[in-house]
Amino acid sequence: MSPAPIPPLIPPPIPPLPDHMLRQLGRTEGDTGTLGVLVRDQDTRRLLLLRALLDAAGAAPAALCPPPALDRLRQDWALLEKAERTDRSAVRTVLFHPLTGPWAQRCLRGLSGTGTGTTAGPGPGLRADLDHLSALAAAAAIRAGITFTTRLTAHDGLLSLPTLGALRTESGPLGITFEDGELTVREAGGGLLLTLRAQPDGTAGSADPRWLPVLALPALRSGLGPVPLDDVDPYRTDGSGLRRHGLSAATHVDDHERKAWAESWAGVAPLLRVGGEHRLTEAAVLLRCLVPLGPPPGSGPAGEGAAHCSGTRREAFGAVLSSKPATPAYFASTLVHELQHTKLAALAALVPLHHEDATPRHFAPWRSDPRPFDGLLQGAYSHLALADYWQRFARGARRVTHRDLAWAEHARCREQVGAVLPVLAGSAALTREGRVLVNEMITLYHRLDDCPPPTGHLARAQAYVATAKVIWQQRNGSRTQ
Incomplete structure (x- = not known):
């Protein structure tokens, strides 16, 4: 089974930077057009990095990425594709979140055998890294507002939903259902653990103290996100x-x-x-x-x-x-x-x-x-x-x-x-x-x-x-x- 195509199509390569833009940057400036060129190039590189991750997973020895783990990665990507068709911007918010980059780089190192895993089998770090794509896909689907059910795994006492927050809970698999703006988290045995409500500003709220939301600071300019x-x-x-x-x-x-x-x-x-x-x-x-x-x-109490x-x-x-x-x-x-x-x-x-x-x-x-x-x-x-x-x-x-x-x-x-x-x-x-x-x-x-x-x-x-x-x-x- 070949890896699913990365959605959407990767934009064409960025053309050489015009000199007037280069001179702006040399003066430590840059208007929205100039900075936009840098942003588009970096976003394209992120999509290529994710494409490389999927390819590396498909090419990795079964000891590093067992068939069930590879199938799960493809299921997660299918959820991302579904969310992409509904709300492209929502998916990009998650995939282009800065901290998705370090995760993808770490996965690539692990899948190549130079990171947390070995050719004898994946270490716990690599397993957690591969699990994280499920969390990214779930966060994107929540932001896109589509109904889904999936399974996520908590690690080190936290269940992460990138860009939204994290839930303090014991490590292990948890059932996740999102419907009509409400996220339900259930334990492996089916017991209700937490209910979250997606907010219009892209956050997720709950009165439960175990939920640790990402604080959204107001946008620097009107029309932009927090x-x-x-x-x-x-x-x-x-x-x-x-x-x-x-x-x-x-x-x-x-x-x-x-x-x-x-x-x-x-x-x-x-x-x-x-x-x-x-x-x-x-x-x-x-x-x-x-x-x-x-x-x-x-730093110390005396201010040194x-x-x-x-x-x-x-x-x-x-x-x-x-x-x-x-x-x-x-x-x-x-x-x-x-x-x-x-x-x-x-x-x-x-x-x-x-x-x-x-x-x-x-x-x-x-x-x-x-x-x-x-x-x-x-x-x-x-x-x-x-x-x-x-x-x-x-x-x-x-x-x-x-x-x-x-x-x-x-x-x-x-x-x-x-x-x-x-x-x-x-x-x-x-x-x-x-x-x-x-x-x-x-x-x-x-x-x-x-x-x-x-x-x-x-x-x-x-x-x-x-x-x-x-x-x-x-x-x-x-x-x-």
């Missing part, structure tokens, strides 16, 4: 190397913390607009979910250590991982910072920007360790956007304390970028597209000179970067750029 604050998806930090990148572990937010996130989020849209309409546009187009992290490593941490994942396009920002202004700047990484990673997947190797050898004022060229480019790009954002914020701030804080942030970011731009510009390994991008970054960097920061902030920023380089050289020996 932004999930996903603290229950089992793949939200899988394989992300949080500690290695200085990030804290994923956390579940309680009712008090949810209120704090929601209050801070309420001020994000107007503050993004302070940095230019393009900042609100990129967040509205690119941001698909937030994943809450705990306090940063090293980092106050905030955030990150993105290339395999989870559209997700921003973040500890709770202290203020709406820092929430907005976190999005500015992280969405540049999202944007640049998507651009690099579409067109090669350089041919430098991955050897970590470059000084970056925002890191204590040597960086590879690509990491240097990523960091410079995001810090350049921050320098632009904080300069605009400072020029529009009415309160002296807000203005001083913004100028300090701007001056530090601008000096950090200035310390590494010569390395980027001097690389002979830049492609034509990479050269256009870096040239536009240089243009924006010099445009910031039109409104320099106060002398004191500039002097402190220059001293900060100079000190960072001395410490870096002492720590990393004779390695140079």
Whole structure:
């Protein structure tokens, strides 16, 4: 039995990026058309990834993917196809959910024998990964509003319905029925476990405390869907190397913390607009979910250590991982910072920007360790956007304390970028597209000179970067750029 075709037909390849779009991105900008090209390419890649997963399951040894498991995958896909015919957008919401990406990658590794399973048989991790397609299909069908009955398996005390929430329950198979907007969950013996009601906004609600819904933060712009604050998806930090990148572990937010996130989020849209309409546009187009992290490593009751941490994942396009920002202004700047990484990673997947190797050898004022060229480019790009954002914020701030804080942030970011731009510009390994991008970054960097920061902030920023380089050289020996 050949695998079922992936619904719907995969869109045609994205044509080469026009130079005017590339120049927009080089200035850390991008209108809806330009950003839409990146989004469509990433969505196409997600469909191809899912196609590859089904093909890998069909080609895997029976020990890794036994016939019953393969049949189940095809049944799940048939449910997705049925939901697709009813409401394409609903299915895409689930399949393009950022955290579906890490799951699909993990499945592929397991099916190839390089992940959780072996050729002697699937490990429990691979079995759970394969089961997750059933949960994705059920969530898509719920969103599409179609009647279905299926069986799901809870793992590690949670039954996940991606983009909707999770149910605290003992691990094991559960019967699921959805009809007339109501989801019924029954135990293996037939006993009623939970009833959920699908809501018009795409959420699922229940008064039962065992149900953990995904919090839906209001849309950044009218006409768009809400932004999930996903603290229950089992793949939200899988394989992300949080500690290695200085990030804290994923956390579940309680009712008090949810209120704090929601209050801070309420001020994000107007503050993004302070940095230019393009900042609100990129967040509205690119941001698909937030994943809450705990306090940063090293933080303590006395306030020592980092106050905030955030990150993105290339395999989870559209997700921003973040500890709770202290203020709406820092929430907005976190999005500015992280969405540049999202944007640049998507651009690099579409067109090669350089041919430098991955050897970590470059000084970056925002890191204590040597960086590879690509990491240097990523960091410079995001810090350049921050320098632009904080300069605009400072020029529009009415309160002296807000203005001083913004100028300090701007001056530090601008000096950090200035310390590494010569390395980027001097690389002979830049492609034509990479050269256009870096040239536009240089243009924006010099445009910031039109409104320099106060002398004191500039002097402190220059001293900060100079000190960072001395410490870096002492720590990393004779390695140079």
